Amino acid sequence: MALPAILQGLRLPMVGAPLFLVSGPDLVIAQCKAGIVGSFPALNAREAEGDHPMLEIWLQRITEELDRHNQAHPDTPAAPFAVNQIVHRSNARLMRDVDICARWNVPIWITSLGARPEVNAAAHDAGGIVLHDVINNTFARKAIDKGADGLIAVAAGAGGHAGAQSPFALVQEIREWFDGPLALSGAIATGRALLAARVMGADLGYVGSPFIATREAQAQPEYKRMIVEGGAEDIVTSALFTGVSGNYLKPSIARAGLDPDTLPAERTEMDFRDGSSKPKTWKDIWGSGQGIGAVKAVVPAAELIDRIAGEYRAALASLAQGGV
Incomplete structure (x- = not known):
């Protein structure tokens, strides 16, 4: 099935994943101008009590700057942007943020931690499409049944809240019944990995952790340094910090005074009422996927x-010539 019009014409078949506390207008605008879908979590946009919603301020800036870019570069317009909505029952801001996104006609909505028909309906009424992230085939079916337009398969190796299944197994099972838009998340940090995702059956690669180590990212310098210096062996999987299994940087856990190799089994209850799933105790424990060895x-x-695009083109050419 052909991709929705909003996802056609990208420079690369790639989505910049929404990064908790890291993605903001600077990164989203840079991603879109470079030809890939840029995104941010709605909960990253925070304001003091009584102030105008920061989410609206961010959406106005992104929309107006991309419009100016498109007017100045009609032959190479920016890619569309996306906003990630956490639809978990504890997110007290959800419907307020949904209303704001609808008013600004956000073109792509990414939903996480639950599937809500009313959110999907709001996106559709505003002319948008909904991509829902899932960690298994059962959740994928539920998401489509509840009105999502496409899926993000979050496989083993992805940063933050990650699935445990092989990308081969997850994509294979979803593609047995679903021919709509499908993105794959899980250690995609090179052009070869992006091409591999497409060969497996995904339409798009969902790339997050490499963007933590970019100048536009709202990450602390130490966080960026750990991404650059780290590799797959520096990632630990735990549900301790948010109540949901996720992948984190071992050095950041050690800095918090814990042994990353012997973490306790207790789980923190997930709670988004204050805009965060992380208690203040864990605010400096940083998520990352396993693909960061490619980040130098x-x-x-x-x-x-540009680097991923060059690698992607080279991999395509190599395959066309019978190489690997």
């Missing part, structure tokens, strides 16, 4: 996308 320096987002 902190660079502008456009440079990272």
Whole structure:
């Protein structure tokens, strides 16, 4: 099935994943101008009590700057952007944020931690499409049944809240019954990995952790350094910090005074009422996927996308010539 019009014409078949506390307008704008879908979690946009909603301020800036870019570069317009909505029952801001996104006609809505028909309906009424992230085939079916337009398969190796299944198994099972838009998340940090995702049956690669180490990212310098210096062996999987299994940087856990190799089994209850699933105790424990071995320096987002694009083209050419 052909992709929805909003996902056609991208420079690369790639979505910049929404990164908790890291993705903001600077990163989203840079990603979109470089030709991939940029995104941010709605809960990243925070304001003091009584102030105008920061989410609206962010959406106005992103919309107006991308419009100016498109007017100045009609032959190479920016890619569309996406906003991630956490639809977990504890997110007290959800419907307020949904109303704001609807008013600004957000083109792509990414939903996580539950499937809500009313959120999907609001997105559709505003002319948008909904991509729902899932960690298994059962959740994938539920999401489509409740009105999502497409899926993000979050496989083993993804950063943050990650699934445990092999990307081969997860994509294979979803593609047995679903021919709509499908993105794959899980250690995609190179052009070869992006091509592999497409060969497996995904339409798009969902790339997150490499963008933490970009100049536009709202990450602390130490966080960026750990991404650059880390590799797959520096990632630990635990449900301790948010109540949901996720992948985190071992050095950040050690800095918090815990042994990353012998973490306790207790789970923190997930709670988004204050805009965060992380208690203040864990605010400096940082998520990351297993693909960060490909990240060698902190660079502008456009440079990272250029690198992946070059690798992607080279991999395609190699395969066409019978290489690997």
